[in-house]
Amino acid sequence: MNYIYELLNILIPFSFISYAFMKNALLAIIISAPIFALLGTMIVNKKMAFFSDAMGHSALCGIAVGVLFGFTNHSLSMIIFAILFSVLLNFVKDRTSYGADTIISVFTSIALALGLTLLSFGGSFNKYNSYLVGDILSITSHEITYLFICLILVILLWIFAYNKINAESINSSLSKSKGINGKLYDYIFSAFISVVIMLSIRWIGVLLINSLVILPAAAARNISTNTRQYHIWTVLFSMVMGISGLITSYYIHVPTGPMIVLLLGGTFFITFIIHSFAQS
Amino acid sequence: MKMENVDREPCGMHCIKISDINVRFGKNVILENVDIHIHSGSLTALIGPNGAGKSTLLKSILGEVNHTGKVSFRNLKENKEEKMTIGYVPQSLNIERDIPVTVYDLFASYISNYPVWFKKSKKLYQKIREQLKIFSIEDCIDKQVGKLSGGELQRVLLSIAIIPMPNLLILDEPVSGIDHNGVRDFYKIVDQLKHKNDIAILLVSHDLNLVKKYADKVILLDHKVICEGTSETVYNNPRFHEIFD
Numbered sequence: 048m049n050y051i052y053e054l055l056n057i058l059i060p061f062s063f064i065s066y067a068f069m070k071n072a073l074l075a076i077i078i079s080a081p082i083f084a085l086l087g088t089m090i091v092n093k094k095m096a097f098f099s100d101a102m103g104h105s106a107l108c109g110i111a112v113g114v115l116f117g118f119t120n121h122s123l124s125m126i127i128f129a130i131l132f133s134v135l136l137n138f139v140k141d142r143t144s145y146g147a148d149t150i151i152s153v154f155t156s157i158a159l160a161l162g163l164t165l166l167s168f169g170g171s172f173n174k175y176n177s178y179l180v181g182d183i184l185s186i187t188s189h190e191i192t193y194l195f196i197c198l199i200l201v202i203l204l205w206i207f208a209y210n211k212i213n214a215e216s217i218n219s220s221l222s223k224s225k226g227i228n229g230k231l232y233d234y235i236f237s238a239f240i241s242v243v244i245m246l247s248i249r250w251i252g253v254l255l256i257n258s259l260v261i262l263p264a265a266a267a268r269n270i271s272t273n274t275r276q277y278h279i280w281t282v283l284f285s286m287v288m289g290i291s292g293l294i295t296s297y298y299i300h301v302p303t304g305p306m307i308v309l310l311l312g313g314t315f316f317i318t319f320i321i322h323s324f325a326q327s
Numbered sequence: 328m329k330m331e332n333v334d335r336e337p338c339g340m341h342c343i344k345i346s347d348i349n350v351r352f353g354k355n356v357i358l359e360n361v362d363i364h365i366h367s368g369s370l371t372a373l374i375g376p377n378g379a380g381k382s383t384l385l386k387s388i389l390g391e392v393n394h395t396g397k398v399s400f401r402n403l404k405e406n407k408e409e410k411m412t413i414g415y416v417p418q419s420l421n422i423e424r425d426i427p428v429t430v431y432d433l434f435a436s437y438i439s440n441y442p443v444w445f446k447k448s449k450k451l452y453q454k455i456r457e458q459l460k461i462f463s464i465e466d467c468i469d470k471q472v473g474k475l476s477g478g479e480l481q482r483v484l485l486s487i488a489i490i491p492m493p494n495l496l497i498l499d500e501p502v503s504g505i506d507h508n509g510v511r512d513f514y515k516i517v518d519q520l521k522h523k524n525d526i527a528i529l530l531v532s533h534d535l536n537l538v539k540k541y542a543d544k545v546i547l548l549d550h551k552v553i554c555e556g557t558s559e560t561v562y563n564n565p566r567f568h569e570i571f572d
Contacts, residue, residue: 224415
């Protein structure tokens with residue numbers, strides 16, 4: 048880690064990088080931006096925006112369960128909770144005929160309420176307020192390592208399973224006829240989303256996490272006509288706006304998360320206008 | 328119009344037996360004791376009112392819907408059971424007009440593990456182009472899937488379904504989105520496929536005139552098989568008139 052810090056000191060000739068928390072924040076963004084971008088492309092295509100939002104809200108329950116069972120490592124309890132939660136949600140969704148949005152709402156409401164109830168037992172919810180808005184400057188090198196492992200896993204998923212997830216999302220009967228076990232890939236993909244969101248919730252916050260997943264992909268979709276362009280633009284928007292947001296927030300003294308989201312929001316409207324002109 | 332016998336030689340060397348299929352969703356009986364035989368080299372058309380269970384039957388054969396009963400594939404010449412491959416042409420895709428997925432992306436996702444978000448593979452691209460060429464739609468390869476015409480999309484899906492050439496080709500014909508000429512051309516293509524290859528075709532259809540012209544066998548389904556045989560037999564059945572008149 049020290050070696051990476053040294054490298055950052057040499058590579059970036061600005062004063063903000065002299066603070067350790069800025070180094071960590073920058074690393075976190077460089078690592079997490081491609082994760083959110085890649086997952087986001089498929090979440091948008093599969094119309095799962097609501098699912099990833101729900102996972103963010105359910106994170107509180109993950110923390111609460113961890114606290115309840117005396118886990119000292121919140122990340123670990125949240126990961127276990129995330130996987131169980133997403134598998135259970137998919138399981139119930141596949142066995143009912145009402146829309147996915149209803150099932151997701153049911154699960155989220157319960158998880159959120161349970162999380163709030165458990166965490167404020169004895170009136171101490173204030174301690175967990177930071178989970179709502181997050182604080183990127185508080186990210187630890189430990190968490191950065193987790194994120195890095197996530198990045199590797201997501202890239203591996205994308206290399207080995209992207210086609211199958213894509214095939215399943217476009218038509219599940221067709222993928223079945225081609226011998227693809229689409230349901231399995233759906234479960235794996237949902238579990239990935241849940242884990243990444245849980246790991247990021249502490250420094251991005253429940254309220255903003257979904258923006259970072261959805262906005263880069265949504266902005267890229269406006270100007271992409273094939274899968275390759277879509278991926279390049281999404282990763283680019285996610286990286287550039289993430290880093291710009293961090294630096295801007297440092298200089299103008301505003302919270303980093305909202306700053307990044309605002310920049311991404313602006314990007315969406317710019318690409319939207321480009322798209323509208325291209326159409327006419 | 329002359330109807331061909333489904334048991335003719337030299338085709339029909341393989342027989343697909345769909346026996347005693349039952350599907351229930353809760354208390355609703357969707358399919359009841361459905362028994363169908365399909366021979367290779369023949370086109371079987373499945374007709375019936377809306378909600379008759381036609382799509383559910385296709386999905387049972389694909390193994391996507393829980394059902395009782397059995398689907399078996401028999402080599403009649405050697406009298407033994409073989410593993411059956413199925414090609415499927417869905418009615419529609421779950422996509423929007425602007426989705427950044429080209430025909431190459433779509434095609435490659437189903438037939439290859441080479442990630443479509445990565446730089447295009449020349450070999451794969453060429454392979455897909457060749458396959459699209461069979462139906463003269465090779466120029467569509469870089470078009471966005473959502474921007475294809477109904478007829479183009481159907482041909483793309485058909486070319487995905489026949490790589491590799493399956494034993495059974497299942498076609499779920501779209502209810503709308505293709506004009507009459509497009510539908511007629513599609514039947515012609517399917518007819519050629521049947522003659523050039525030893526495959527069995529099962530088609531859910533909504534165009535009774537074209538069914539009459541191209542199908543070797545017609546099955547009228549309404550939760551169970553009401554009647555089956557040549558189009559003449561089925562079209563003269565009283566239940567046929569009850570349903571379609």
